[in-house]
Amino acid sequence: MSRSGEKRPRLLFVSPRFLFPADEGGKIRTGQILRGMKGGAFELDLIAPASDAEVRAHRAELLELCDRFEAWPPQRRGALWKLARLRHLLSPLPVAVRTDVCAAFARATQGGLERRPDLVVFDYVHSAVAFPRELKLPSVCFTHNVETEIFRRHAKVASRALSRAVWRNQAAKMERFERDSLARFTRVVAVSERDAQQFRNDFGLAQTRVIPTGVDLDHFRYTPAESNDRVVFCGAMDWAANQDGIGWLLDEVWAKVLAVHPSATLTVVGRNVPESLQAKGRALGASVRFTGWVEDIRPHLQGAAAYAIPLRVGGGTRIKGYEAIAIGSPVVSTAIGVEGLGLSAGKHYLEANDPASFAESLVALLGDAARGRALAQEARAFVEERFSFRHAAQAFEGICLEAWREHVARSPLPPICGTSTRAMQGKP
Known part of the structure; x- marks a missing residue:
């Protein structure tokens, strides 16, 4: 009935x-x-x-x-x-x-x-x-x-x-x-x-x-970005596109971030991390952490200085991007990473499509919490209105x-x- x-x-x-x-x-x-x-x-x-x-x-x-x-x-x-x-x-x-x-x-x-x-x-x-x-x-x-x-x-x-x-x-x-x-x-x-x-x-x-x-806006309640050293990525690590993106981030980007911001940390939240990626993380020292599967991603997102979407492959829309935005994490993404979400680069997120610019964008947010909060507030308002x-x-x-x-x-x-x-x- x-x-x-x-x-x-x-x-x-x-x-x-x-x-x-x-x-x-x-x-x-x-x-x-x-x-x-x-x-x-x-x-x-x-x-x-x-x-x-x-x-x-x-x-x-x-x-x-x-x-x-x-x-x-x-x-x-x-x-x-x-x-x-x-x-x-x-x-x-x-x-x-x-x-x-x-x-x-x-x-x-x-x-x-x-x-x-x-x-x-x-x-x-x-x-x-x-x-x-x-x-x-x-x-x-x-x-x-x-x-x-x-x-x-x-x-x-x-x-x-x-x-x-x-x-x-x-x-x-x-x-x-x-x-x-x-x-x-x-x-x-x-x-x-x-x-x-x-x-x-x-x-x-x-x-x-x-x-x-x-996105469930009640579940992902807005928590403003803090002044800290945390960069986060969330996604199933048995998906080939996520493996490629995190591999690229570790191989081409992260050392550039550490050169400017040596206290930065990268947390990759997601199940079934291949040994090849874990080895890349170990080579970069304690700055990289893989959590494996977690029951609730929100504690990892809350207050993060930046949320990274380093995808070079994808289709449809990346719902994790909206979840990060809803909770207040400033986003750095490739164009493919936010494809189909309707976001405006520079207003709702920082866009970076090559290793140098991706590293520069992460460093910018790690060093400027106020800028991150401004991006996050604009993005959250956009998502609240439409999504x-x-x-x-x-x-x-x-x-x-x-x-x-x-x-x-x-x-x-x-x-x-x-x-x-x-x-x-x-x-x-």
Whole structure:
């Protein structure tokens, strides 16, 4: 039932990732969208891979996101899984997609569809591997990036010829998969206008819509930057783009910062740090610290002199940037690091795209807390005005209603579930 007591249409949400812990951008964004939609226009069914222990540990949080949750057994990521990824290089699908193909995923999706939802949403383009050959329901794909662009950028910055060749090969496969898969959906949701334009212009996807990137402003309460020596980065360190960015920061930038500000410290907050990066950090001494996974990133962000986004590869939007801004951390970023966020260089953050300017920008904030606070205040005001996660959830719900209403209008038969006037008008 809706908040008004009326029967609602049912939405099946298919995610190839369990959303907890919410320790990476895509999981955070999806969780915020579902949390904002809970109790609104749709009854929400969520399916995702999760162990029994994970479901028990996060049962209360799941109840905040959906009315019904079903899990399928997650794949074990041991030595055989890694070997399979190597074999998948020969697949016509990109490795990142082929790895998600499994019978349990297909069965869970089919089971969800057999419960006769009114609309189905696939989270990430990767989940389209479970898209049925014939689907008579309206469908939405929630894209978090233009995956093809990310792969091309990896090929561009790869230092080894073999790596460049592999990334180019994977980019070509991803382009075919992304174009062909997204064309089958009633609506494609992008997280920035820039991504949406690529889908429309490069892939011919006129059905693309945009939602803003949202941040929980109550959770990330503003704490002004302090006069200190702390530089922070937050991000999952098993993501190739973060590995590349932190590797570049350690190899090309950090020694330049220490030469001017020897008491500076860099804290990298995020899970699964490769040994190669840990070795680079040790070579720079006690100034570099890797925390590994943490339950709450806020204590690391609060009061930091600078938040670094040294990304050279990426797509979509970097939600961690908004979280840092919301909490009051002044940001130094490459252009790619804040791409799609709508921020103005010099007003909301300091932009730096080469090692010398990145080091200079960090040093500037380490030596001038007042300047950092001024940047942080402007950026926080910008985010408050436009990017609450509730705005994003409302926009996403509106797109889903648009797709459902369009299907109902064309259908010769009554819709399977609720058809209240409020829902048809897009009112929760």
